Amino acid sequence: MRRIFLFACLAACCALQSFAQQKENLLAPTPPMGWNSWNIFQTNINEPLLKEMVDAYVSSGMRDAGYTYFVLDDGWMGMERDQNGQLIADPKKFPNGMKEFADYVHSKGMKFGIYNCAGTKTCAGYPGTHGHEYEDARLYASWGVDYLKFDWCNAEGIEAKEAYKTMSLALKATGRPIVFSLCEWGSNRPWYWAAQDGQLWRTTGDIGPYFNKAEKNKDGWRPLSVLDILDRQDSIRQYAGPGHWNDPDMLEVGNGMKFNEDKAHFSLWCMLAAPLMAGNNLEKMSPETTGILTNKDAIAIDQDPLGVGAFRYYQFDGIEIWVRPLANGDIAVCFLNRSDRTQTVTYDWAAHLINDKVSKMDIDFNQTTYKLKDIWSKQDLGTTKKLFKQVIPSNDVIVLRLIK
Ligand code: GLA
Numbered sequence: 001m002r003r004i005f006l007f008a009c010l011a012a013c014c015a016l017q018s019f020a021q022q023k024e025n026l027l028a029p030t031p032p033m034g035w036n037s038w039n040i041f042q043t044n045i046n047e048p049l050l051k052e053m054v055d056a057y058v059s060s061g062m063r064d065a066g067y068t069y070f071v072l073d074d075g076w077m078g079m080e081r082d083q084n085g086q087l088i089a090d091p092k093k094f095p096n097g098m099k100e101f102a103d104y105v106h107s108k109g110m111k112f113g114i115y116n117c118a119g120t121k122t123c124a125g126y127p128g129t130h131g132h133e134y135e136d137a138r139l140y141a142s143w144g145v146d147y148l149k150f151d152w153c154n155a156e157g158i159e160a161k162e163a164y165k166t167m168s169l170a171l172k173a174t175g176r177p178i179v180f181s182l183c184e185w186g187s188n189r190p191w192y193w194a195a196q197d198g199q200l201w202r203t204t205g206d207i208g209p210y211f212n213k214a215e216k217n218k219d220g221w222r223p224l225s226v227l228d229i230l231d232r233q234d235s236i237r238q239y240a241g242p243g244h245w246n247d248p249d250m251l252e253v254g255n256g257m258k259f260n261e262d263k264a265h266f267s268l269w270c271m272l273a274a275p276l277m278a279g280n281n282l283e284k285m286s287p288e289t290t291g292i293l294t295n296k297d298a299i300a301i302d303q304d305p306l307g308v309g310a311f312r313y314y315q316f317d318g319i320e321i322w323v324r325p326l327a328n329g330d331i332a333v334c335f336l337n338r339s340d341r342t343q344t345v346t347y348d349w350a351a352h353l354i355n356d357k358v359s360k361m362d363i364d365f366n367q368t369t370y371k372l373k374d375i376w377s378k379q380d381l382g383t384t385k386k387l388f389k390q391v392i393p394s395n396d397v398i399v400l401r402l403i404k
Contacts, residue, residue: 026243027179028199030303031275032147034069034113035062036250039207039279043075043124046093047101056282058108065294066303067278069147069179070105071113074124081127086139087116102144113147114140118163118184119154128154130163133170141174150198152184160188168197181247181275186232191239191246200245200275203236204229207249211261211395212338226252226265227338233272234312238358240273242307247275254280254289260396263376264336266292267397270302271310271322271334297375297401301332308359310334319345319392325359331370331402337392344391345398349384370402 035057037045054070057063076098078088089098098114105112116136117128129136129150140148150167152160164182171178180198182190190201208214208223216222229248240246251269253262269276278293285293292298301324310324310332318339324332331354337343349365356362365384372381372388376399381388390398 026199027177028245029242030305030307031245031273032069032179032181032200033067033276033299033303034071034111034147035067035278035282036071036073036113036149037075037279038073038115039209039250039252039255040281045072045075047096050101051104053282054105054108054110056285057110060282060285060290061294062278062282062290063109065296066299067276067293068111069113069277070110071115071147071149071277073115073149074117074122074126074151076114077122077126079126081132085132085135087127087132087136099143106144111146112144113149113179113181114143114145115149115151117151117153117155118158118160118167119152119156121154123151123153129167130155130158133166134173137167137170137174137178140171140178141176145176145178147179147181149181149183152187160184160190161193164190164194164197183247191236195239195244199243200247202247202249204232204249207252209252209255209257211257211265224249226257226261226268230268230272233309237272237309237311240307240309242305245273245275246309248272250277250279251293252279253292254278254285258395259288259292260393262289262292264395264397266295267298267334267376267399268322268336270298271324271332271399273302273304273307273309273324276302295375297373297378298399301326301375301399301401304332306359308356311356311358313354317343319343321347323354323356325356325361326401329404331361331363333400333402335390335392335398335400337394337396340394342391342393344389347388349388368404370404373401373403375399375401 078090082088102112119128120130121128182194182198182201185205186203194201206223210225214223214225253266304326306327310322313323314321320336322334354363370384374381
């Protein structure tokens with residue numbers, strides 16, 4: 001009897017330890033943070049330009065604010081594989097090859113990411129990975145790649161789950177930890193199946209630098225706006241968590257929206273527990289843009305270890321309240337004014353209960369009082385005992401950390 005008891009204790013202990021280890025071993029325990037070349041440069045990338053971006057990543061304070069990955073998107077390759085079937089970096093754009101560039105990124109204390117596609121060609125027409133998964137994975141590992149974004153163009157007749165599984169296994173077979181970012185635009189509902197394969201999956205088509213209504217680009221194609229994407233996140237929040245994230249696409253902060261729109265976009269992505277991939281010209285960014293991207297309190301919400309994204313708690317007349325439970329019992333609350341006019345928001349904390357099925361949070365402000373910290377103005381706005389009354393301009397937010 002005693003022996004059985006001892007054995008049971010040992011088994012329970014091992015299970016607990018392996019759970020803790022698993023958590024520790026996650027490649028992305030919090031949403032990945034980095035920079036990606038696509039939103040600002042598309043395929044117009046080359047070694048000198050990108051080295052400038054690497055340098056600016058450090059000098060602007062992005063690295064020290066927690067951004068880690070430096071990711072080359074589409075356009076880094078030559079138009080054909082070499083005679084051995086290997087991918088090559090475009091020799092004009094990268095005269096010193098990709099290994100040298102990866103070494104440069106690593107020497108500055110960042111991790112290196114690269115892009116390819118599950119189809120026969122990438123979206124911009126460069127060689128895709130279909131049928132070359134294992135050799136491409138080995139090549140990336142030999143260059144020191146730490147992150148792979150894997151797209152979904154030119155994939156007619158290919159089964160998404162199978163294609164992403166194959167690439168995931170190929171990456172794992174290299175023995176190098178490589179974050180796998182699935183980019184099939186939510187077409188096959190990856191939130192149901194991709195957590196086994198990778199660390200993040202795109203939930204929608206491509207973002208553009210628009211807050212409310214996106215304009216068509218020069219090819220007559222209309223990207224999604226920040227609000228278009230926001231509206232598709234609430235219903236899938238329960239599928240994300242530590243190690244596996246919904247990816248509402250890369251940031252457009254610093255790419256032409258107004259200051260308040262950039263600030264609202266960044267705030268909402270932090271509320272959603274989204275990967276934070278900056279997509280602007282780091283060398284030319286304004287102090288306002290740097291201030292948004294490196295706001296410590298916003299990043300702390302994004303990176304909160306509980307990993308539960310926000311839900312839309314309230315919606316009326318263009319005002320929304322998004323609520324995100326945090327690991328230490330604090331709560332992040334974002335008041336969004338998506339209407340076209342300035343509005344005064346009045347909110348009586350004590351008059352409403354807040355419950356969340358996903359995190360099992362149950363808040364009654366008559367029972368617990370929180371202090372309110374405005375994460376943008378840095379002001380202390382009193383407590384939840386007092387009526388909250390603030391003016392919010394159109395397309396702007398107030399984000400509070402409710403401190404227990
Ligand atoms: C797709 C992706 C984008 C970008 C381009 C590159 O559209 O969704 O994020 O990677 O391809 O061609």
